Amino acid sequence: MKLPRSSGILLHPTSLPGPHGIGDLGPEAYRFVDWLAAAGQSVWQILPLGPTGFGDSPYSAFSAFAGNPLLVSLERLVEAGDLGPSDIAGIDMPEGDAHFGYVQGCKGRLLHRAALRFRASPSPERREAFERFCADQATWLPDYALFQALRRHLGEGPWQGWPAEIRRREPAALRHLGAELAEGVFQQQYAQFAFFEQWLALKDYANGLGISLFGDIPIFVALDSAEVWAHPELFHLDPQGQPTQVAGVPPDYFSATGQLWGNPLYRWEALAKDGYAWWLNRIRWNLTLADLVRIDHFRGFEACWAIPAGETTAVNGRWIPVPGAELLAALQRMIPEAPLVAEDLGVITPEVEALRERFALPGMKILHFAFDSGPDNPYLPHNLPRRCVVYTGTHDNDTTLGWWEGLDRPARDSIRAYLGTPGGDIPWELNRAALSTVADLCILPLQDVLGLGGGARMNLPGRPGGNWGWRFLPGALTGELAAKLSAMVHRYGRSPSR
Numbered sequence: 001m002k003l004p005r006s007s008g009i010l011l012h013p014t015s016l017p018g019p020h021g022i023g024d025l026g027p028e029a030y031r032f033v034d035w036l037a038a039a040g041q042s043v044w045q046i047l048p049l050g051p052t053g054f055g056d057s058p059y060s061a062f063s064a065f066a067g068n069p070l071l072v073s074l075e076r077l078v079e080a081g082d083l084g085p086s087d088i089a090g091i092d093m094p095e096g097d098a099h100f101g102y103v104q105g106c107k108g109r110l111l112h113r114a115a116l117r118f119r120a121s122p123s124p125e126r127r128e129a130f131e132r133f134c135a136d137q138a139t140w141l142p143d144y145a146l147f148q149a150l151r152r153h154l155g156e157g158p159w160q161g162w163p164a165e166i167r168r169r170e171p172a173a174l175r176h177l178g179a180e181l182a183e184g185v186f187q188q189q190y191a192q193f194a195f196f197e198q199w200l201a202l203k204d205y206a207n208g209l210g211i212s213l214f215g216d217i218p219i220f221v222a223l224d225s226a227e228v229w230a231h232p233e234l235f236h237l238d239p240q241g242q243p244t245q246v247a248g249v250p251p252d253y254f255s256a257t258g259q260l261w262g263n264p265l266y267r268w269e270a271l272a273k274d275g276y277a278w279w280l281n282r283i284r285w286n287l288t289l290a291d292l293v294r295i296d297h298f299r300g301f302e303a304c305w306a307i308p309a310g311e312t313t314a315v316n317g318r319w320i321p322v323p324g325a326e327l328l329a330a331l332q333r334m335i336p337e338a339p340l341v342a343e344d345l346g347v348i349t350p351e352v353e354a355l356r357e358r359f360a361l362p363g364m365k366i367l368h369f370a371f372d373s374g375p376d377n378p379y380l381p382h383n384l385p386r387r388c389v390v391y392t393g394t395h396d397n398d399t400t401l402g403w404w405e406g407l408d409r410p411a412r413d414s415i416r417a418y419l420g421t422p423g424g425d426i427p428w429e430l431n432r433a434a435l436s437t438v439a440d441l442c443i444l445p446l447q448d449v450l451g452l453g454g455g456a457r458m459n460l461p462g463r464p465g466g467n468w469g470w471r472f473l474p475g476a477l478t479g480e481l482a483a484k485l486s487a488m489v490h491r492y493g494r495s496p497s498r
Contacts, residue, residue, distance in 0.1 A: 002387075002440070003292075003362060003387070003389070003440035003441045004042070004440065004441075005440055005441075005493055005494055006042035006043060006440070006441055006442075006494050006496065007040075007041055007042065007043065007435060007441065007442040007443070007444070007489050007494040008036075008041050008042055008043025008044060008045055008211075008212075008214060008441070008442075008443050008444075009036060009039075009041055009043070009044060009045065009443070009444055009445075009446050009449065010045040010046075010391070010394070010395065010443050010444065010445045010446065011032070011044065011045070011046070011445075011446045011472075012046050012047040012058065012395070012458070012468075013025060013029060013046060013049075013071050014058075014070075014071070014468065014469075014471070015446070015458070015470055015471050015472060016028040016029055016032060016471065016472070017471055017472060017473060017474045017476075019091075020074055020088075020091065020103065020106075020107065021103035021106070021107075022070060022071075022103050022471070023071075023471060024070070024071050024072060024073045024074075025071050025072065025073045025076065025195075025198040025199060025202050026073030026074070026075045026076055026198075027073075027075060028474075029073075029202055030202070030205060031477075032044075032477070033202070033205060033206045033209060033211055034209070035477045035482055036206075036209075036211050037209040037210065037211060038479065038482040038483075038486065039481070039482040039483075039485040039486050039489070040482075040485065040486035040489040040490060040494070040495045040496065041211065041485070041489070042210060042211060042212060042494075042496045043211065043212050043213075043214050043292070043441065043443065044206060044211055044212070044213055044214065045214035045216075045294075045443050046213065046214065046215060046216065046290075047059075047216050047395060048061060048215075048216045048217065048218055048296075049067050049068055049071070049199070049215070049289065050062065050063055050064065050065075050066060050067070050068060051063060051066050051067070051068045051069060051070075051148075052068060052070070052468075053222060053224060053225075054224075055464065055465065055467065055468075056467070056468045056469070057459075057467065057468060058216075058468070059218045059296065060222045060263075061218075061221075061222055061225065062144075062147070062148065062151075062222065062224065062225050062226060063140070063144045063147075063225055063226045063227065064140075064218075064221045064225065064227050064282055065137070065140040065141075065144065065227075065282065065285055066140070066141075066144045066192055066195075066226070067192060067195035067196055067199060068195065069107065069108075069111055069191040069192075069194075069195055070103050070104065070107055071195065071198075071199075072107070072111065072191065072194050072195050072198060073198055074087075074088045074107070074110060075088070076194075076198050076201075077110075077114050077194065080126070080194075080197075081117075081123070082114035082115075082117050082118045082194070083110060083113065083114050083117070087110060087113060087114075088110065091106060111187070111190070111191050111194070112187055114190070114194070115186065115187040115190035115191070118130075118190055119186065119190070129193075129197070130189075130190070130193050133192075133193045133196065133197075134189055134193070137192070139281060140226070140227075140281075141189060141192060142185075143226050143227075143229075143230040144188065144192070144226040145185045145186075145188035145189045145192070146174070146177075146178055146181070146185055146188075147159070147225075147226035147229055147230070148184075148188045148226070149181040149184035149185045149187075149188055150162065150166065150177065150181065152184060153177070153181055153184065154166075158223070158224040159224060159228075159229045159241065160223075160224075160240060160241040160242055167229075167240075167241055169229070169230070196289075199289060200289070203289070203290070203291075207291070210496050212290075212291035212292055213289075213290040213291050213292070214290060214291070214292045214293070214294065214341075214443070215286050215287075215289055215290030215292070215293045215294070216293065216294045216296055217282065217283065217286050217293055217294065217295055217296060218296045218297070219295060219296055219297040219298070219300045219301070220247045220261065220263035220264075220265075220266075220297070220300070221263060221264075222263060223243060223246075223262065223263060223264050227278075228241075228264060229241075231278065233267065233270050234266060234267055234270050234271055234278060235264040235265065235266060235267060236264055236265045236266075236267060237264060242309065243262075243263075243264040243265070243309050244308075244309050245264075245265050245306045245307060245308055245309060246260070246261065246262045246263060246264060246265065246306075246307050246309055247261045247262070247263040247264075247265055247300070247304060247305065247306075247307070248260045248261045248262070248305055248307050248314035248317060249261075249297075249305050249314060249346055249347065250305055250314060250315070250317060250347060251314070251315065252346050252347060253346075253369070255314075255461060255462045257313040257314060257315055258305075258313060258314025258315055258317070259314055259461055259462055260307060260311065260312070260313055260314040261314075265304060265306055265320075266322075268322055268323050271327075272323065272326065275330055276326070276327045276330050276331075279327055279331075280327075280330060280331060280334055283331060283335075283338070283340075284334070284335070287335070287338065287339065291339060292339045292340075292341065293339065293340055293341070294340070294341045294342075294343055294364075295340055295341070295342055295343060295361075296343045297343060297346075298342035298343050298344050298352070298356065298361075298363075299344060299346055299347065299348060299352050300322060300324075301322055301324025301325075301327065301328065301355060302321075302322060302324055302349070302351050302352045302355050303319040303320060303321050303322055303349075303351075303352075304319070304320055304322055305317045305318070305319060306318055306319075306320045324355060325355060325358065328355070328358075328359045332359065340361055341361065341362050341363075341364065341389055342356045342361040342362065342363050342364070343364055344356055344363040344364060345364055345366065360387070362387045362388050362389055362440065362441070363387075363388050363389070364388065364389050364390075364391065364394075365378070365379050365384050365388050365389070365390045365391070365437075365439060366379055366390075366391050366392075366393060366394060366397065367379060367381070367390065367391065367392050367393070367430055367433060367434055368392065368393045368397050368398075368400070368403050371411065371414060371415050371418065372411070380418070381433055381434075381436070381437045384437045384438060384439050385438070385439075386438050386439065386440055387440060388439045388440065388441075389439060389440070389441045389442070389443055390434050390437050390439035390441070390442050390443070391434065391442075391443050391444070391445070392427075392430045392431060392434050392444055392445065392448045393445055393448070394445070395445070395458040395459050396458075396459050396460075396461050397445075397457075398454050398457050399427070399445070399447040399448060399452050399453060399454055399456050399457055400426060400427040400430050400431075400447075400448045401426060401427050401448075401451060401452060401453045401454070402453050402454025402455075402456075402457060403454075404423070404426045404427075405453065405454065406454075419433055425451070427448045427449075427451040427452075428451065430448070431444055431448055431449065431488070432488060435488055435489060435491075435492045435494060436492045442494060445458075446472060447470070447472075449481065449485060450472065450476055450481075456470050456472075457470065458470050
């Protein structure tokens with residue numbers, strides 16, 4: 001895959017401003033797209049869109065296919081006729097902070113109300129669209145809708161604690177509860193219909209302005225997810241549905257004890273029996289939702305760090321080979337030039353690099369990692385290849401200003417000498433360095449465009465709480481800021497109009 005020389009902004013929709021607790025797919029999302037176009041940007045990169053569970057992490061979702069109902073815009077539901085203006089009056093929340101608990105309760109009640117109104121009197125066009133959506137997504141939607149209805153019916157606990165006949169998906173039990181919970185199942189189907197109706201409308205709008213959407217696929221899925229419940233044969237589980245070995249990464253830049261993610265590992269031999277159909281369907285669906293998709297933890301397609309269940313850190317794991325080349329070859333046969341990017345950060349071996357190169361996938365380069373080991377550091381701007389995506393930092397890094405403030409004086413002096421700048425406005429000095437590289441695509445976190453400090457960090461890996469809540473404030477994206485970024489993008493040949 002060949003990326004055009006271009007640039008974009010990293011911002012998850014939850015970080016948009018707005019009155020309803022977290023950002024969503026409503027008016028502020030469209031204003032952001034307009035600002036991207038004014039700023040000469042070609043790409044909007046997001047994090048995974050799935051329904052988040054414990055910790056609100058988009059990398060730990062209740063489904064690998066479903067969308068997050070918390071992102072559904074209430075204003076768009078009013079426009080669609082599924083809610084009335086009075087339904088959303090008086091529920092505004094303070095700007096600048098995320099309140100996931102509030103949103104889950106309040107928006108859940110409003111989605112319930114919207115589902116009832118939709119079922120009572122949908123227009124013929126939307127009824128047909130809903131029925132078509134349910135038919136098109138029949139490989140995952142019925143399992144997901146029943147899974148979520150069951151969670152609510154059984155007290156929101158993980159599915160491993162459900163009664164044995166439901167945990168094991170005995171047909172008679174599922175038929176009985178499917179009938180009993182038909183209303184809840186329909187509400188889940190409606191919420192997914194509303195999400196993807198709004199998401200695809202936003203994508204069409206962005207594409208119409210020359211903005212491509214850059215999605216993200218976590219390589220692993222959450223243990224408490226519809227996929228693991230519906231397809232336990234694809235994962236390393238014991239008879240009670242508990243994992244026997246889990247995913248993570250060994251000690252690295254982010255953590256001296258590694259990262260213990262806890263996701264169940266795949267039974268790749270089971271996935272191979274039908275030609276990796278589950279994975280191919282997942283990638284194809286994500287390429288419907290975005291124009292370009294990042295494979296998070298691409299390293300796991302060559303080998304995964306397997307940690308025995310019950311460990312409290314990721315130290316005592318081992319690398320287990322994975323047939324990623326077979327999967328990617330099958331994908332190549334289905335989509336010859338799939339627009340994928342490999343997240344190849346962390347412990348990268350020659351074998352991982354060979355896998356990425358075999359399938360001509362762009363990798364990632366992070367400037368925050370560039371200045372600590374001399375002139376041969378592969379992340380330094382003068383060492384970058386063209387086929388890559390360069391970032392100042394990612395959602396897992398501190399903001400550039402926060403990173404800078406955490407460095408000692410010798411490190412700062414070295415960076416100033418390399419950049420040839422005084423370091424007085426380090427976020428924009430590093431933005432300029434990233435944009436000026438030969439990398440085909442440059443992505444800047446919005447926090448660095450806004451010059452924000454460490455308080456605007458999106459995620460600190462290994463921290464159990466306090467992540468994913470950052471939002472930018474209304475009015476922050478000014479015309480002057482758009483002009484400044486547009487001029488720099490044009491100067492370095494990344495403007496869409498060049």
